[in-house]
Amino acid sequence: MNVGDLLDARVLGPDGAPLGVVVDVRLSLEVVDEAEGGPGAGEDREEAEHDAPLSAQARRDAVGGARLVGLLVGPRGAGSFHGYERTGIRSPWPIPQLVRRRHRGTFLVRWEDVAAVETGTAVGDDGARRVRLARGYTQLPAELPSASG
Amino acid sequence: MKKLLAAALGILTAVGGFVDIGDLVTNAVVGSRFGMSLAWVVVLGVVGIVLFASMAGRVAAVSGRATFEIVRERLGPRAAGANLLASFAINLLTLTAEVGGIALALHLASSVEPRLWIPVAALAVWLVLWRVKFQVMENVAGLMGLLLVGFAIALFQLGPDWGELLRQAVPPSPPGAEHPASYWYYAVALFGAAMTPYEVFFFSSGAVEERWTAKDLGTNRVNVLLGFPLGGLLSLSIAACAAVVLLPAGIEVSSLSQVVLPVAQAGGVLLLAVVILGIVAATFGAALETALSSGYTLAQYLGWSWGKFRRPARAARFHLTMIVALLLAVGILMTSVDPVAVTEMSVVFSAVALPLTYVPILVVANDPEYMGEHVNGRVVNALGTVYLVIVVVAAVAAIPLMIATGAGS
Amino acid sequence: MTDRRGERRLVDARLHLLSRQVLDPDGEPVGAVDDLALAGPDGGEVEAGREAHVDAILVGPVLATRLFGGRVPDSRLPRIAWDDVGHVGTAVELTVPSDRLDAVWVERWVRDRLIARIPGGRHDPEAGA
Amino acid sequence: MRARARRADHRDVTRQTGRRRAAALAVVALALAGCVPSRQEPGQATAAVADALAEATSAGETTRIAVGLLDDGRITGPVADTVLLDQLRVLDDAESALTTLVPPDAASSARRTTGLDAVGDVSDAVVAARAWAAARSGGDLAGDDSVPASADDLLAELTTALDATDAALAEAGGP
Numbered sequence: 001m002n003v004g005d006l007l008d009a010r011v012l013g014p015d016g017a018p019l020g021v022v023v024d025v026r027l028s029l030e031v032v033d034e035a036e037g038g039p040g041a042g043e044d045r046e047e048a049e050h051d052a053p054l055s056a057q058a059r060r061d062a063v064g065g066a067r068l069v070g071l072l073v074g075p076r077g078a079g080s081f082h083g084y085e086r087t088g089i090r091s092p093w094p095i096p097q098l099v100r101r102r103h104r105g106t107f108l109v110r111w112e113d114v115a116a117v118e119t120g121t122a123v124g125d126d127g128a129r130r131v132r133l134a135r136g137y138t139q140l141p142a143e144l145p146s147a148s149g
Numbered sequence: 150m151k152k153l154l155a156a157a158l159g160i161l162t163a164v165g166g167f168v169d170i171g172d173l174v175t176n177a178v179v180g181s182r183f184g185m186s187l188a189w190v191v192v193l194g195v196v197g198i199v200l201f202a203s204m205a206g207r208v209a210a211v212s213g214r215a216t217f218e219i220v221r222e223r224l225g226p227r228a229a230g231a232n233l234l235a236s237f238a239i240n241l242l243t244l245t246a247e248v249g250g251i252a253l254a255l256h257l258a259s260s261v262e263p264r265l266w267i268p269v270a271a272l273a274v275w276l277v278l279w280r281v282k283f284q285v286m287e288n289v290a291g292l293m294g295l296l297l298v299g300f301a302i303a304l305f306q307l308g309p310d311w312g313e314l315l316r317q318a319v320p321p322s323p324p325g326a327e328h329p330a331s332y333w334y335y336a337v338a339l340f341g342a343a344m345t346p347y348e349v350f351f352f353s354s355g356a357v358e359e360r361w362t363a364k365d366l367g368t369n370r371v372n373v374l375l376g377f378p379l380g381g382l383l384s385l386s387i388a389a390c391a392a393v394v395l396l397p398a399g400i401e402v403s404s405l406s407q408v409v410l411p412v413a414q415a416g417g418v419l420l421l422a423v424v425i426l427g428i429v430a431a432t433f434g435a436a437l438e439t440a441l442s443s444g445y446t447l448a449q450y451l452g453w454s455w456g457k458f459r460r461p462a463r464a465a466r467f468h469l470t471m472i473v474a475l476l477l478a479v480g481i482l483m484t485s486v487d488p489v490a491v492t493e494m495s496v497v498f499s500a501v502a503l504p505l506t507y508v509p510i511l512v513v514a515n516d517p518e519y520m521g522e523h524v525n526g527r528v529v530n531a532l533g534t535v536y537l538v539i540v541v542v543a544a545v546a547a548i549p550l551m552i553a554t555g556a557g558s
Numbered sequence: 559m560t561d562r563r564g565e566r567r568l569v570d571a572r573l574h575l576l577s578r579q580v581l582d583p584d585g586e587p588v589g590a591v592d593d594l595a596l597a598g599p600d601g602g603e604v605e606a607g608r609e610a611h612v613d614a615i616l617v618g619p620v621l622a623t624r625l626f627g628g629r630v631p632d633s634r635l636p637r638i639a640w641d642d643v644g645h646v647g648t649a650v651e652l653t654v655p656s657d658r659l660d661a662v663w664v665e666r667w668v669r670d671r672l673i674a675r676i677p678g679g680r681h682d683p684e685a686g687a
Numbered sequence: 688m689r690a691r692a693r694r695a696d697h698r699d700v701t702r703q704t705g706r707r708r709a710a711a712l713a714v715v716a717l718a719l720a721g722c723v724p725s726r727q728e729p730g731q732a733t734a735a736v737a738d739a740l741a742e743a744t745s746a747g748e749t750t751r752i753a754v755g756l757l758d759d760g761r762i763t764g765p766v767a768d769t770v771l772l773d774q775l776r777v778l779d780d781a782e783s784a785l786t787t788l789v790p791p792d793a794a795s796s797a798r799r800t801t802g803l804d805a806v807g808d809v810s811d812a813v814v815a816a817r818a819w820a821a822a823r824s825g826g827d828l829a830g831d832d833s834v835p836a837s838a839d840d841l842l843a844e845l846t847t848a849l850d851a852t853d854a855a856l857a858e859a860g861g862p
Contacts (some may be wrong), residue, residue, distance in 0.1 A: 002593045002616065003593060003595075003612075004594075018670060024573060025570065025572070026568060026571075027571055028566045028568055028569075029568075032670070052565045060647025060648070061645060061647070061648055062645050063643060063644075063645065065612075065640070066569075066611055067611050067612075068151070068609075073639065082573075083570045084223075084573075087516075089515055091527075092531075095511070095512060095534075111607060112607050112611065119596060125252065139577070145568060148677065212648045213648070214579065214648055214649070218579050221577045222578055225576070225577060226621055226624060254605070260765030260769065280681065281683065310598060346599045375825065398751075398752065399741075400651075400745045401741070403777055404773035404776075406769040406773045409766065410749070410752050410753065414760040418760070421762060435593050448587075451621075452588065452591075453588040454587045454588075461668050464672075465669035466665055469668055472679070516728040518648070
C-alpha cells in the first residue's frame with residue numbers, strides 16, 4: 001500500500017456513513033542525533049555541496065524511521081494547498097484564512113482506529129478507494145504542533 | 150560597472166521579459182497607436198515583477214529551492230502539472246519567437262534571408278547552453294542587451310515635446326481614434342509581458358546557479374531593483390520613440406524594421422548599428438532565458454538534476470529537454486510562421502500560468518519552515534496580495550479581449 | 559540545537575514529504591517524492607489498524623498513476639529505501655550517492671546513450687568558458 | 688489566407704462597434720462576425736475599406752521616412768530594403784482584404800474599387816522606392832529609365848499616391 005492509495009479515499013464511519021475524504025496521512029519521524037555531531041554539521045555541509053539547504057534557518061532534521069500515525073479526514077478534497085490549514089501560518093492575509101475556512105471540520109483519526117482499507121486495483125477504479133473506521137474511533141484535532149516546538 | 154555586473158542576472162532576466170522580440174514590436178505598436186497613454190502599465194508591471202522576483206530570489210537564496218520546485222511542492226502534482234503545461238507552452242512559443250527574432254535582427258544587419266539565419270541562431274543558442282559558464286552568459290547577453298539604451302538616446306536626440314509626452318501619459322486615457330477594447334488588450338499584453346512567469350523561473354534558478362545563500366539577499370535586492378526598472382525604461386523609450394516619430398505620421402507598426410526607424414532618424418547609421426546589435430543581444434538573451442526556463446520547469450517539476458553549473462552529463466535530461474525545445478522551435482519556424490504573431494498566443498497560456506506561479510511564491514515566502522526569519526514583511530504581503538488580484542483579473546480578461554479585438558488589430 | 563535523541567517529529571505526508579525534492583549526499587537531485595510506499599512491521603503487507611511504517615520513496619512512473627489513475631505492480635516502481643534517507647527539511651536528503659541508486663536509471667540511460675556522446679558532454683562549464 | 692480574412696473581419700467590426708455599441712456587446716458580435724465573413728452590413732464593408740486604406744497609408748508613410756533617411760545617409764541599405772519589403776507585405780495584406788471583401792451594395796462596391804486603386808498606387812510607389820534604393824547602392828539597375836532618378840521624384844510619386852489614399856479614406860469615413 002502507498003500513501004497515494006490512501007489520499008483522497010472516501011472515509012466511512014463504522015456504520016457506513018460517509019465522513020469525508022482522506023486529505024493527508026500523518027507520520028511520525030524519528031529524529032536522530034546528527035552522526036557528525038551537533039550544530040556544526042550544518043555549516044560543513046554548506047561548503048561541501050551546492051543544493052543543501054543554504055541556511056540553518058530552515059528546519060532540517062536527521063531522521064530515522066517514519067511510523068504511520070493516522071489519517072486526516074476532511075469534509076472535501078485537499079484542493080490546491082495541501083495541508084496549509086494545519087500550520088500556524090497567518091500571512092499573507094487572506095489566503096491562509098480562506099484555506100482554513102475551506103477545511104474547517106478536518107480531524108485526525110489514529111491508524112489503530114482504521115478497520116479496513118479497500119484500494120481500487122483495476123485501472124480507472126479510483127472511486128472505489130474506501131477507508132472504514134473502527135467502532136469507537138475518536139476524532140482528534142488536526143493541527144500540527146508548531147514548527148518551532 | 151561592478152555593480153552592473155553583480156546585477157547581470159536581474160538585467161538579463163528583465164531584458165528577456167521586457168524587450169524580447171514580441172515586446173520590442175509590441176512596445177512600438179503601442180507607442181505608434183496609443184502614444185504614452187499606456188506608460189502606467191509598464192510602471193505597474195515593473196513594480197509587480199520586482200515584488201515577486203525578489204520573493205522568488207529570496208526563497209531560492211534562503212532555502213535553496215527554485216520556483217518550480219515550490220510550485221510543485223505547494224500545489225501538488227495536479228495543479229502544478231497544469232501550470233507546467235501552460236508555462237512550458239509559453240516558454241516554447243517565446244523561444245520559437247526569439248530564435249525567429251534573432252534571425253529577423255540579423256536580417257536587418259545583413260539582408261541575408263531570415264530563414265537562412267534560423268538554424269544558425271538555434272545552433273548558437275544551443276552552443277551557449279551547452280558550453281558557456283552561466284556567469285559569462287548572463288554578463289555578455291545581459292549587458293549587450295543594454296545597448297538598447299540607444300532607444301533612450303534616440304529619444305533625447307529627437308528632442309520631443311516632453312510636455313506632450315507627459316500629457317499623453319497622465320492621466321492615462323485611450324486616444325479618441327482607438328477602441329477601448331484594443332486599449333485594454335494592449336494594457337493586459339504589456340502587463341503580462343512584464344510579469345511573464347519565465348522571468349521568475351529563470352531568476353530563481355539563476356540564483357541557485359550562482360549559489361546564492363542568505364548572505365546574498367543584498368545582491369538579490371540590487372538585481373531586482375536595477376534589472377527590472379532598466380527593462381521598463383527600455384520598454385518606455387521604445388514606445389516613446391514610436392510615439393514621437395511614427396504616431397504623427399499615421400504609421401501603425403507591424404514589423405521589426407519599423408521599430409528602428411526613429412533611431413535612424415535621430416542618430417543615423419552609428420546609433421542604428423548599436424541598436425541592431427542590442428536587438429540581436431536582447432533576442433539572444435531572451436532565447437537563452439526561455440530555453441533554460443523550459444529545462445528548469447520540467448526538471449524541477451519531475452525532480453531531475455538540472456543546472457548549467459553541472460556538466461551536461463550530470464544533468465542529462467535537463468539538457469535533452471532544452472535540445473528538444475530548440476529543435477521544436479526551429480521546426481515551428483520552418484513553417485514560415487511570423488515570430489511576432491507566435492508571442493501573441495502565449496497570452497492565452499498566461500491565464501493559467503500567472504496565478505499558479507505567483508500564489509505559491511507568495512505562500513512559501515511566508516512559510517517559516519522555508520524562510521526562517523526571512524519571511525515576508527507586512528508591506529510586501531499587502532502589495533503581493535493586491536498584485537495577485539491584478540494578476541488574476543488581467544489573466545482572466547486577456548482571453549476575451551484577445552478574441553474581441555483580433556489580438557489588438 | 560539541543561540533544562534530540564528519542565524525540566519524534568510529526569509530519570503530514572502531503573504537506574511535508576510528497577512532491578519534495580530528493581537529493582543525494584552531494585546535492586545531486588535524484589527525483590521528487592512522487593509517492594511513499596508503506597509496509598507492515600516485518601516488511602510485509604500493511605494491515606488496517608496494525609503498525610505500519612514508510613518503507614520507500616517512490617519516484618518517477620508512479621506519478622503518472624497518481625495523476626491519471628491505473629496501477630503498476632509495486633515491484634516495478636523505481637524506489638529508494640527509506641533507510642537511505644538522512645535528513646528531512648525543505649528537501650529529502652539521502653545518505654547514498656545517486657550513482658548507486660537503481661531508481662535513476664532513466665537519467666543514466668539518457669546520459670550514457672545521448673548526452674555524454676555529444677562532444678563536450680562531460681565538459682565542466684565552471685572550469686572555464 | 689483564411690486567417691487573414693478573419694483578421695480583417697475582426698478588425699472592421701472593432702472599429703464600427705466602437706462608434707455604436709457597448710464593449711460587452713462587441714465581444715459577442717465579433718465572435719459571430721468571425722464565423723460568417725461573407726454577409727456584411729454596408730457599414731462593415733465600408734469600415735473594412737477604411738481599415739485597408741489606413742494600412743496602406745501607414746505603409747506609404749513608412750516608405751516616405753525610409754526613403755528620406757536613405758537619401759540622408761542615416762540608414763543602411765539592408766535596413767532600408769527590409770523596411771520596404773515589409774511594407775510591400777502590408778500592402779499585399781491590405782489588397783487581399785479588399786479583394787476578398789463582398790460588397791453588399793453599389794456604394795460600398797465603388798468605395799472598394801477606389802480603395803483598390805489607391806492601394807495599388809501606393810504599392811507602385813514602394814516598388815519604385817525599392818528599385819531606387821537598389822540602384823542607389825550600385826546594382827545593375829543604375830541608369831534604367833524605369834527607376835526614379837532622385838529621392839525627390841520618388842517622394843513626389845509617393846505623395847500623389849498618398850493623397851489618393853487620403854481621399855479614398857475620407858470617402859470611406861476613415862479618420
